[in-house]
Amino acid sequence: MFKSVLTCGRFHLRKPTLLEFKRFRFKKKWATKLKEKPHSSLALEHFDTFYKPVYGEAWPSIRVALMSQQKYSALVNNYSDWEESCSRLESLGAKNIIQTAQHTSVNKLLKTSKQEPDELLGAGRNVGLESEHWNLQDHAATKTKFDNTSFQPSKSNLPSKELKHSGNDLIDPLSLNPDTNLSEFMPVDKVYSEKEILKMAEVELSMFEPRDIQVSTVTSIPPTLPEELRIYAFNKGDVSTFPAPKLDSTNLVSYYLLDAASILPVIALDLHPHDSVLDLCAAPGGKTLATLQLVSADYLTCNDVSTARLRRLKEVLKWYHPHYSNIDILQRDARQMHECLYSKVLVDVPCNTDRHVVLEDENNLFKPSRVNERLELPRRQKDLLIAGIQCCKPGGSVVYSTCTLSPAQNDGVIQAVVEEIWQQSSIDIVIQDLSWMASKFRNTFKFHRNCRHGQLVLPCLTANFGPMYFSKITRIK
Incomplete structure (x- = not known):
């Protein structure tokens, strides 16, 4: 801004005039609408904060x-x-991961584990109760197990009736005497905007606080892995891809490409040919196809609330199964299904879909206009799992699964469901210990070690499957 002036062969700086100052002044002009962050970036920021x-x-x-x-x-x-x-x-160099898991020896397992043999192979893990072994075949014992036990939630988990006014805390009018004059109290220092309230709700629903819950985790003899389930994957570190599947001589498609971790919830169900199976949220159909490799189509019921997703499911079944018309397909809100008709129930719930939201902006759950839908996910997941338990016959099993790393949508939902089941119904349930699956499939997947109520496959570059969380619940009565 200061100009140089040539005087007698020398340069001197002189102070600019007012007019010259104005020439260099400018006003920043804001666009009518600033470019928003990509929804995938919002998702990644959320994961960095909470994961x-x-x-x-x-x-x-x-x-x-x-x-x-x-x-x-x-x-x-x-x-x-x-x-x-x-x-x-x-x-092509792919290996059958079921055969690989079958060849995992117990001796090798004991050498690589820090647990004692008895603890690894037979000891049950009890959460919140005294240590006790369960025998699921002893119906008399399981039926009366908690009949005389009253559930006592901790005071910290109950709604507070006495909120003191301190700083920015709000006063709960319900805790006040009816004759109390509210004008005696000072007004709050801050009024939160709708955006701030949504942000606080997001933080609360994204956090998971583990609590002792009144349910046992039981260990039973691991079932035999199903040889009829043939799933091929490349070894760890091998990033080769499979060619697109085609019709073969039977006029059916030969194989279906999916994340190998998606098979684990189906294996956890321990399916048999004549089990009556309900796939509560069936579309798009990968787990349904895996189920059909083990169960007759006459004993399978598929449900989904979305017309578009059901259309896709029917299209998949048409190209992969010769008797797909025998499958009972429903279009109902799964939360309203309570018929106790099925021996095995798969509850693969809608979730954050972590992979999709960090890579794609289309149909992204982290779009600002979908924040309420995202905040409702844990409640919706809880209601779906409760409906799945109600549809399960006594003695049957329910497997809950998600494709997210969110602890609130994984262990947090199991915890919330167990608490609600014990408080509001006469249903008895236990959680099955699935650590044997992590041991069997450790050569294919990387598992998280700190899940309380299930197993979680973690994505990693050498074995980029998942995320996939799954937990198994057995209904006693």
């Missing part, structure tokens, strides 16, 4: 894996020419 404290040093690796190419596997269709399909997949 990093949970997963600690593992978070950077998980974060990179989420944003990298997902690893797929091939689920062989037993109704096609499966022998030809298996031969073709093996020629």
